[in-house]
Amino acid sequence: MxxxxxxxxxxxxxxxxxxxxxxxxxxxxxxxxxxxxxxxxxxxxxxxxxxxxxxxxxxxxxxxxxxxxxxxxxxxxxxxxxxxxxxxxxxxxxxxxxxxxxxxxxxxxxxxxxxxxxxxxxxxxxxxxxxxxxxxxxxxxxxxxxxxxxxxxxxxxxxxxxxxxxxxxxxxxxxxxxxxxxxxxxxxxxxxxxxxxxxxxxxxxxxxxxxxxxxxxxxxxxxxxxxxxxxxxxxxxxxxxxxxxxxxxxxxxxxxxxxxxxxxxxxxxxxxxxxxxxVEAPVQLTTLACELSEAAAALAEPVRVVATRLGDSAVPAVVVEAVRSAALQALVNSIQHAGKGLRPGKAVHRWMSISAVEPGGVVVEVGDDGTGFRFEALPRERLGVRVSIIERLAKVGGAAEVLSAPGRGTVIRLVWCGDAASQPEVPQLDVTVGGEERQ
Structure with missing residues (x-):
């Protein structure tokens, strides 16, 4: 065939x-x-x-x-x-x-x-x-x-x-x-x-x-x-x-x-x-935004998606695949864990933003106002955020930043700047986000 x-x-x-x-x-x-x-x-x-x-x-x-x-x-x-x-x-x-x-x-x-x-x-x-x-x-x-x-x-x-x-x-x-x-x-x-x-x-x-x-x-x-x-x-x-x-x-x-x-x-x-x-073939960031919007719309919980300053920017397909997979993983993690421990009736608000950065890069942020967690408290054998998000971005020359704390929600920032030499360094996360790992 x-x-x-x-x-x-x-x-x-x-x-x-x-x-x-x-x-x-x-x-x-x-x-x-x-x-x-x-x-x-x-x-x-x-x-x-x-x-x-x-x-x-x-x-x-x-x-x-x-x-x-x-x-x-x-x-x-x-x-x-x-x-x-x-x-x-x-x-x-x-x-x-x-x-x-x-x-x-x-x-x-x-x-x-x-x-x-x-x-x-x-x-x-x-x-x-x-x-x-x-x-x-x-x-x-x-x-x-x-x-x-x-x-x-x-x-x-x-x-x-x-x-x-x-x-x-x-x-x-x-x-x-x-x-x-x-x-x-x-x-x-x-x-x-x-x-x-x-x-x-x-x-x-x-x-x-x-x-x-x-x-x-x-x-x-x-x-x-x-x-x-x-x-x-x-x-x-x-x-x-x-x-x-x-x-x-x-x-x-x-x-x-x-x-x-x-x-x-x-x-x-x-x-x-x-x-x-x-794969170095270029993919328009508008295509990435459409794919993320469609995937977010299919999830069990509502997610507000905002795309800004995309223009006609394009990034390699391998980067798009990594960013898309990491962003969806972050959304799934949020849906699974962000509502745990909250008082009954309190809704968790989730959002995702996609924007272009110079030179020829992309930034995707996934956030919620849920329970949050402490990153360094996660057992080393729990590989959800470390492998599915942080390492996935690192393999394509990007960086993932996790900002979270107990009771203060979580923001996961995925950055790819277009040049491996100019990529931001993945931070040493001493922010521990309490609760459970989002895998």
Missing amino acids: SDPGAGGMNGARQAAPKGSDPRQVRSPISRRAVESVISRSVAVFGLVFGAQTVPAMLAQMDGQWSSPFGALAIALFAMLVVAFVASMVRRFVRIGHAAVAIAYVLTMLARMTMVDQPFPDGEDNHWLYFLLTVATATAAIGFSRRVAGVYLVAVPVLYGVFRMLPVGGARDPLLAVLDVIYAIILGGAVMIIVTMLRQAADSVDVAQGTALQQYGAAVRQHATELERVEVDAIVHDSVLTTLLSAASAETPSAKALAAGMARAAIGHLADAAENAPG
Whole structure:
């Protein structure tokens, strides 16, 4: 019977050659790259049209520079430069383009209401007309789709009204309407292109994220299967043989042989745990949060789950597996033991938080306000917290911190910082948390 996980693994290996990190594979198209191309194109387009508008503006602005309209006209051209710089450095891009769109409307309103000087004779179009399409294009970048759609229609109509007024040249209504329709068509084409590119980029981002998740799941399944086969072989070849030998041992030499075989079997199991296949495929922290939320929802007691600052952070699958198992173990321990010794009717509140930390790490906290316990008072042979939580995190280069005291509840903090050299040192827990061990 074929293993679907192995098949997925083979497909993933073809897509990501050996030695490559899927997190470093750059998508040929992404929302961020598309936004950068669009904003820069519109910014350059605005500067070019702005330069072409300068001669017409100088010819039509005679005697108007000292008015608020003149100051706003200068501010409009300054905003074109600001939008260009913001697009080049990829900072405050939407703010820069929105400023151009707003400055254009304010400049037009100032010309309509604050300047009585008539439109110059011999001029066919006002200089504001040459920047009308620039304004609608910058609105498509700076505003939401709905606001940009309203701007696309309202501002050209406002310009048409301005052109039919005496201060705008008392243009023939039919020609003014044609100017408005032409501006709406050009602006609408720009908005449609921007919207389609954004939607295509979003689809690529979603597909890439899904592919990475499937890749990580396939690798994890493959590694788990390899580990299971190895452990099964050790159990069959060492543990079962040792148990059979111990059961039939009657002489001192046979008992000594069985004891030696038991020590060897324990060593084999320890080596298998240390040399388990390391899975470095990335898994999104949002996936970890979803898995923990679903697992917590299936428990017998309610658990409040909070995820913060996850973004698009990802960590190796082996780390996700360790953190997830340790967190669920902590929750199970809390449900089994946190309510013991409390007065009747008192409910135990449980919570779990998942957050990303720099550089590329994760922190998961599991807590309750139950009875608590004293860690150092636990017998050494009780391996619940020590092995299932603390050692499990240590094996992947992380750390687990247990904070608890009798009557003060328990908080178990699981930390993996992305670099083994930067991992926090596992504390020497002298906090003893009274009661019973949470295993």
